Amino acid sequence: MNTTLSTTSAATEAQFGRRVAARLSAGTQDLPHEIGERLRAARMQALARRKVVRVLQTAPAVVPNGGAAAFGGGWWTRIGSVIPLIALVAGLIVITTLQEDNRTDELAEVDAALLTDDLPPAAYTDPGFAQFLKTEATAQR
Template sequence: MNTAQTPSIEAQAAAERFARRVAVRLSAGSDDLPYDISERLRAARMQAVAKRKVVAPVLRTAPAIVSAGGAATLGRGGEGGGWLSALLSSIPLLALVAGLVMINIAQDEKNTNDVAEVDAALLTDDLPPSAYADPGFVQFLKTSAAQGR
């Protein structure tokens, strides 16, 4: 960035103060003007405000590219904060891990409930559990399903 072309913050603040003083003087003298002239001035002011380039102050620097032995990596760009910054940036990761753990617990509970329902159905059925292991029972189910059609 070329600092000779970019005005300093103090120069921008001084220009802003001067512009405010000029605006106050112009507003004070506009009360005595005819309606059509004051409306043209108002429209010109609105256009000037719309065209005014607003320069937001730079709050922090962009990440710097750091060269490390033939490989370029992104660095923090001199950003301070240390451990607090690292702690705050780890909060989304911790939330993700906590969410995944909660999903896993819910899935396990659902699977356990499904198995318990099947077991309860087997135990309360009229057939003994050994009937389900009999190879002829599978054939019986197939033939009874075919006859039911």
């Protein structure tokens, strides 16, 4: 199986190389003699430096169907894939709940401060009044 893939790959590479060489050689008649000679010398250098590729044949790996092999796949992989997703969703739910609780506590403190203070009605419409109450509540702690 590996030999067939390697042979097919090598044949495809060789065919591609022949096509590229034919394309490059097609326009060389229109070039000046000096440029053509430089290209010929560059081709010779490239051919001298090319790598010889050896195809290694490997035997298929045999994994025993036992306890140690079960960790490499099967239901352990599925559990390992699902656990981080569950942890992420649980963490997002906890963060959202905590933020909602904090926001509710802040609003409750502002409402309690508004209801227990004696202020003129115009003070309730002031945009900076809620910020003032928050800073006062923080300073009293």
